Amino acid sequence: xxxxxxxxxxxxxxxxxxxxxxxxxxxxxxxxxxxxxxxxxxxxxxxxxxxxxxxxxxxxxxxxxxxxxxxxxxxxxxxxxxxxxxxxxxxxxxxxxxxxxxxxxxxxxxxxxxxxxxxxxxxxxxxxxxxxxxxxxxxxxxxxxxxxxxxxxxxxxxxxxxxxxxxxxxxxxxxxxxxxxxxxxxxxxxxxxxxxxxxxxxxxxxxxxxxxxxxxxxxxxxxxxxxxxxxxxxxxxxxxxxxxxxxxxxxxxxxxxxxxxxxxxxxxxxxxxxxxxxxxxxxxxxxxxxxxxxxxxxxxxxxxxxxxxxxxxxxx
Amino acid sequence: xxxxxxxxxxxxxxxxxxxxxxxxxxxxxxxxxxxxxxxxxxxxxxxxxxxxxxxxxxxxxxxxxxxxxxxxxxxxxxxxxxxxxxxxxxxxxxxxxxxxxxxxxxxxxxxxxxxxxxxxxxxxxxxxxxxxxxxxxxxxxxxxxxxxxxxxxxxxxxxxxxxxxxxxxxxxxxxxxxxxxxxxxxxxxxxxxxxxxxxxxxxxxxxxxxxxxxxxxxxxxxxxxxxxxxxxxxxxxxxxxxxxxxxxxxxxxxxxxxxxxxxxxxxxxxxxxxxxxxxxxxxxxxxxxxxxxxxxxxxxxxxxxxxxxxxxxxxxxxxxxxxxxxxxxxxxxxxxxxxxxxxx
Numbered sequence: 048x049x050x051x052x053x054x055x056x057x058x059x060x061x062x063x064x065x066x067x068x069x070x071x072x073x074x075x076x077x078x079x080x081x082x083x084x085x086x087x088x089x090x091x092x093x094x095x096x097x098x099x100x101x102x103x104x105x106x107x108x109x110x111x112x113x114x115x116x117x118x119x120x121x122x123x124x125x126x127x128x129x130x131x132x133x134x135x136x137x138x139x140x141x142x143x144x145x146x147x148x149x150x151x152x153x154x155x156x157x158x159x160x161x162x163x164x165x166x167x168x169x170x171x172x173x174x175x176x177x178x179x180x181x182x183x184x185x186x187x188x189x190x191x192x193x194x195x196x197x198x199x200x201x202x203x204x205x206x207x208x209x210x211x212x213x214x215x216x217x218x219x220x221x222x223x224x225x226x227x228x229x230x231x232x233x234x235x236x237x238x239x240x241x242x243x244x245x246x247x248x249x250x251x252x253x254x255x256x257x258x259x260x261x262x263x264x265x266x267x268x269x270x271x272x273x274x275x276x277x278x279x280x281x282x283x284x285x286x287x288x289x290x291x292x293x294x295x296x297x298x299x300x301x302x303x304x305x306x307x308x309x310x311x312x313x314x315x316x317x318x319x320x321x322x323x324x325x326x327x328x329x330x331x332x333x334x335x336x337x338x339x340x341x342x343x344x345x346x347x348x349x350x351x352x353x354x355x356x357x358x359x360x361x362x363x
Numbered sequence: 364x365x366x367x368x369x370x371x372x373x374x375x376x377x378x379x380x381x382x383x384x385x386x387x388x389x390x391x392x393x394x395x396x397x398x399x400x401x402x403x404x405x406x407x408x409x410x411x412x413x414x415x416x417x418x419x420x421x422x423x424x425x426x427x428x429x430x431x432x433x434x435x436x437x438x439x440x441x442x443x444x445x446x447x448x449x450x451x452x453x454x455x456x457x458x459x460x461x462x463x464x465x466x467x468x469x470x471x472x473x474x475x476x477x478x479x480x481x482x483x484x485x486x487x488x489x490x491x492x493x494x495x496x497x498x499x500x501x502x503x504x505x506x507x508x509x510x511x512x513x514x515x516x517x518x519x520x521x522x523x524x525x526x527x528x529x530x531x532x533x534x535x536x537x538x539x540x541x542x543x544x545x546x547x548x549x550x551x552x553x554x555x556x557x558x559x560x561x562x563x564x565x566x567x568x569x570x571x572x573x574x575x576x577x578x579x580x581x582x583x584x585x586x587x588x589x590x591x592x593x594x595x596x597x598x599x600x601x602x603x604x605x606x607x608x609x610x611x612x613x614x615x616x617x618x619x620x621x622x623x624x625x626x627x628x629x630x631x632x633x634x635x636x637x638x639x640x641x642x643x644x645x646x647x648x649x650x651x652x653x654x655x656x657x658x659x660x661x662x663x664x665x666x667x668x669x670x671x672x673x674x675x676x677x678x679x680x681x682x683x684x685x686x687x688x689x690x691x692x693x694x695x696x697x698x699x700x701x702x703x704x705x706x707x
Contacts, residue, residue: 136652184478289647
């Protein structure tokens with residue numbers, strides 16, 4: 048019960064469990080292990096950027112990077128999301144997520160194959176800034192009464208893995224633009240363990256993708272991306288919110304009788320991105336990428352999430 | 364070049380700005396955190412999700428009608444708390460709670476018509492200090508030991524760990540107690556957890572396969588909208604089973620998964636159920652937050668015994684009734700345990 052929420056039967060147990068897990072650091076507002084790692088990674092990235100900037104000042108014409116056939120990318124980023132999950136609350140929540148991204152792309156003559164993995168970890172709080180705190184009154188056998196305070200600190204974790212291909216459309220190409228059209232398959236899980244599992248969702252989708260490279264005066268492109276799911280298999284908690292089946296684990300219960308094949312009519316996940324490569328050298332480049340998304344699913348209750356993410360990537 | 368770069372930057376910031384002030388896109392029309400809206404939200408959540416309206420023969424619409432004027436008149440948190448408490452009091456369900464974010468108001472339990480009262484008929488520390496000759500604790504909710512060289516003892520106060528934890532713990536306990544002539548299985552302060560753990564633990568004492576429970580849960584807004592019924596069986600589990608006599612001890616505070624464990628244990632021929640009638644709150648419960656941050660818990664299921672009857676609000680009566688007196692407990696005694704030890 049401690050991994051998939053909303054199944055534990057007794058609220059008092061929840062509270063005790065929350066307290067235990069808080070002690071154990073499960074609900075740590077800033078997951079200490081992760082955050083230290085992220086901070087270090089960010090610091091290294093910034094140092095690399097500065098070093099490369101200095102190097103580039105001396106060596107400015109090495110911009111063959113864009114023509115490389117195979118590219119790998121390691122990125123770190125920060126995202127800010129707002130969400131409403133009416134299965135748990137009518138209130139608005141906000142989430143700050145830290146991301147680690149790994150990517151690979153293979154440029155063909157007429158298209159680009161890409162694989163991207165994005166893993167995230169973050170905190171969830173009420174948008175109002177209020178703490179999610181509740182009180183319970185307890186009395187022991189000696190008649191001593193005390194008020195127990197429980198602060199529910201929520202964390203959120205997940206990943207999305209996307210494999211796609213976009214094909215260059217020559218007819219739509221202009222002197223400063225290249226237009227690509229294609230698709231991808233994607234698997235994404237967002238999980239909020241604990242008392243209120245706001246925003247928990249899993250989906251696998253087939254997406255339509257578009258990419259536009261716009262070449263600036265310096266010859267380097269800004270790449271704009273757009274993605275929308277055409278058909279998806281979406282898993283949320285069931286209507287009653289308590290998947291509990293004989294002989295099945297909580298995780299198996301979550302995915303039992305609860306996967307819906309959805310069209311764009313019921314599941315929308317619109318994403319836009321803009322990416323700019325800078326500090327380009329012969330074999331490496333850095334990029335700054337902005338991504339915005341808006342996701343909505345209507346079953347069994349409305350879940351809406353929107354946000355932005357900014358990331359820095361090291362490409363080689 | 365400057366123009367191109369500017370275009371890109373402008374586009375980027377336009378995108379950023381377009382997404383920075385769109386709360387309405389996330390939540391739609393945001394309702395006020397007013398007393399009346401909180402009242403409506405709570406009533407509606409129970410109306411669309413509570414699983415026992417038909418079992419308990421409750422007319423939820425009339426509850427709404429009776430409380431609406433009070434909700435409209437409520438001006439303070441205290442008054443709202445009174446109205447909401449009064450509304451869920453009708454359900455008389457120990458699984459239904461209202462938790463506030465105000466220490467003065469604290470919480471309300473429907474079945475107890477107030478906060479949880481003190482448990483006065485059991486103290487585990489009495490057993491530990493005055494009866495057990497050996498005790499091994501797997502964690503603070505699971506332990507086992509011996510009361511005499513022939514009588515084993517297992518104490519479970521919650522089932523909130525993973526199933527693997529209980530598999531290992533039960534292996535250790537039953538190996539350790541294999542030579543005993545009987546086991547007293549004590550769940551008198553058990554406050555719930557996972558039904559699959561109930562199924563597994565009872566299976567360690569089973570010698571045949573038996574239906575012990577059915578469950579079904581709400582899947583729609585109508586009071587009679589339920590998913591298909593699930594059938595829960597107890598059957599021999601693990602490498603070995605303890606089929607010698609077992610005495611299961613419960614109190615009126617043995618609740619939720621403690622009661623599904625009681626259902627399952629009682630299907631085993633070697634188990635005698637002793638103590639007080641259980642709490643009578645079996646269903647899975649879900650939390651839901653109101654506009655004001657208060658949290659309610661809603662029982663979404665209809666759980667029945669193997670006889671098809673609902674024991675919600677009733678509890679499971681023991682084969683042998685026994686309840687400790689507060690004075691005895693305060694004196695360090697456990698008469699129920701002593702009686703169980705002397706059972707042949």
